Amino acid sequence: MNGAQSLIRTLVDAGVDVCFSNPGTSEMHFVAALDSVPEMRGVLGLFEGGVTGAADGYARIADKPAATLLHLGPGLGNGLANLHNARRANSPIVNIVGDHATYHKKYDAPLESDIDALAGWLKGWVKRSETVAEVAVDAAAAVAAAQDAPGRIATLILPADASWGEGGETSSPVTPRAPKKVDEATVKAVADILKSGESVAVLIGGRACREEGLRAVSRISAATGAKSFVETFPSRLERGAGVPAIDRLGYLAEQVTYQLDGIKHLVIAGTRTPVSFFAYPGKPSDLVPEGAKVHVLAEVDEDMVGALTDLAELVAAGTEPVLQAESRPALPTGDLTPQNWVDVIGATLPENAIIADEANTSGLLLPTATAGAPRHDVLTLTGGAIGYGIPVATGAAVAAPDRPVLNLQSDGSALYTISTLWTQAHENLNVTTVILNNRAYAILRLELQRVGAEGSGPKAKALLDLSGPDMDFVKIAEGLGVPATRATTAEELAEQLAAAYAEPGPHLIDAIIPPLF
């Protein structure tokens, strides 16, 4: 077999059987080899940011990596922003980046560039396979590296001659590094803090945001009175009826300051201490309240769920978690507003949904409206690089074909990776996209005020305005093969959501909602 065949066979043997792909000439042997390994599914994306974002969404739902197939340095470059988000989500991903044949690189052909430097930017695992013999060994190592706790980006650079050369052999799967167990003394010390009677908040992230971790935290809070919070941008948060409802820390520093007001101890498990998303003149970057002491129960690469469960046994034995009751908002009526659209979502959310949330400013009221809806997963914008929603929803739908995926998508962010809608149509994925069309970079209007930028005149305002011309997302979606409708009232949105959920395949709803700011 050639290098490409050994690579794909090794990936499949290690459990990686989806490859989100945007290939070019240097990847043609990989493409040709797909037919020799029937277990590998190739999913075509029309832009690399869609490919890498899909791999992120897939990883968050499948709990294992997909591969990506990218075309040299510019292809990886186009994929970097969503790989940045994936890095912040600790999503395991295996990038296969084609490169020129080893002997061709010295000629500095037009597409030549320092791929290793770009891959290094992701601070994960990077390896270049210089020979056919290395390819499968490196591939097995890449899959393991991607899954080393807590998960990371592994990038395998594949020269064309290592791909097309004969003499490849498959390589056996390698066991990734499991999360480290937290020692008893650490758990005991945190238990003592919780029993001290002083004001404590517990902040969780990573795997602790799934049901088992949430139940442990809920028990701890119920038994000790400690406040508990989920990190601001969890990679995947389980919530809804029957799951403990733990609030997320706010995006704005002012919200966090309010949420953590008065605490003396901050216990963190599977996350880091809260910091301001951006710096603002005269405002703090570190959001740990002054005088509060930080206690690390579990680092991000440790077994945070086990540690929280052990901690619950010490401080909350016999205490049950507080489960969210089923409760939906009433269906609102009349024109859509920043306030009422979230109630339509909460009132209609189907069972077992996945929400890919890139609603940004439009979604400030969403958590309340969906708190008592049927249980669901929420995926969030972990790295702040906008344009993540459509791709992540796409990958989530590939990972969970039987679950409805709802992508709540601000208009400004949608345009970065809009072509990914075509992949949803091409693969007939069950994704319902709701464009929150406020015709502005509304978050920047807010941020322009918050950074204290004075003298904002018409030129500044024009740079945050997406009207003139207004975008018509119905036409854009239809042009990319996704059926679409427009909603201007709550009733229309509810009706169109019901229709979209009922019919297989992708749908888009262009929801016209005035900006909050």
Add this chain to the structure above:
Amino acid sequence: MNGAQSLIRTLVDAGVDVCFSNPGTSEMHFVAALDSVPEMRGVLGLFEGGVTGAADGYARIADKPAATLLHLGPGLGNGLANLHNARRANSPIVNIVGDHATYHKKYDAPLESDIDALAGWLKGWVKRSETVAEVAVDAAAAVAAAQDAPGRIATLILPADASWGEGGETSSPVTPRAPKKVDEATVKAVADILKSGESVAVLIGGRACREEGLRAVSRISAATGAKSFVETFPSRLERGAGVPAIDRLGYLAEQVTYQLDGIKHLVIAGTRTPVSFFAYPGKPSDLVPEGAKVHVLAEVDEDMVGALTDLAELVAAGTEPVLQAESRPALPTGDLTPQNWVDVIGATLPENAIIADEANTSGLLLPTATAGAPRHDVLTLTGGAIGYGIPVATGAAVAAPDRPVLNLQSDGSALYTISTLWTQAHENLNVTTVILNNRAYAILRLELQRVGAEGSGPKAKALLDLSGPDMDFVKIAEGLGVPATRATTAEELAEQLAAAYAEPGPHLIDAIIPPLF
């Protein structure tokens, strides 16, 4: 004034008065400062690849840099592919990349990343302004660095506190490094080769592809019988009636081998020796014919036009250049084909047009069809990173508002930066986009054969297929605010082109053309 104000004022004083922008929170003081410097025009892009590609197109036509405004590492990441093309075009560009405030970086907030590493990938000029006082000095240096011969990418990383801090002062323009003059001995040595009677080819690139250089080369060929060629992907080629017609070297190695067959000497001016775009099993990478000797008349950072003119005086005194006669193809009729659509372009091209050519496989016959059309400039895909056409056309139209811009755009490549159509509408730019809609990555079908990839089955073919669903570029364009029509016959294409050229503002024509392969 604050740092941002000092930056913009310094840019304008140095001649940089257009800023293609996709800002975020860390750039809000820059945005606010725009109103304090009326000479600076901010042009909003909805995706960074559109912003950087527009800056490339602007530079190629304006012969001076525009600025870009990008949001931290992910924003620069999204812009890298078209900056790669700009690097290969030697286009001068000044990137302003916002970063977190200096004191905020240590908190590793979600958008934190190693911006310097990404900027370094472009192999141009990179500087981080750590204080307000540095900002204007660095900005003046950046504008000069971008224009150092032959032109390059300069990236200024701007921490938010260096932008918002007070105490900034403007800085005077700095003179860039001019092209080095080629010494007489070098010119004389090449003249001797040309007079030797042995078979010579002259290959030109860079500024030599403008009229003055083309006239010199044409005289040299006419007087000495030397073959002459333009590099395969010139950043800007002047051609058409009244300009000497010098063929470009082909994209395929086989074409180049044919073009250079039998030569004993290859003289290069402002370009490098030809290499294969990709490596192919068993085929050469270096396309200089075996036994041929290479003579460098002018390096890319030297005055290649001056050297060619001096050379022409030595070998072709009294010889006139051979100018292309005016000659248009007849207007074809019937269904559009890969063969006839180029004749429609040639038959209808308006005076003084700029063609942004990303026609790829569909455009193989274009040079012949437009050779005798009214004089025009052709901009090409210098770096091979697809998705360049729509942005480059946009920037070219900003640089030359009075010239018609024609973007010949393959469907596959269009999707990478499609949102840039909105900027054309927002700015009412005179761009006519013709989508060459063959519903396939046709070039990859060809490449799949050329790399010798065996056993291509249905999965491989599916990854190169853009049908299912077919894309409707009329709807996509209208959704982004650009009026659009569909052409399936030559008559329709001709009629729609005439209408588009006649009416100000952008237009798109979705031309349905079967694939060549």
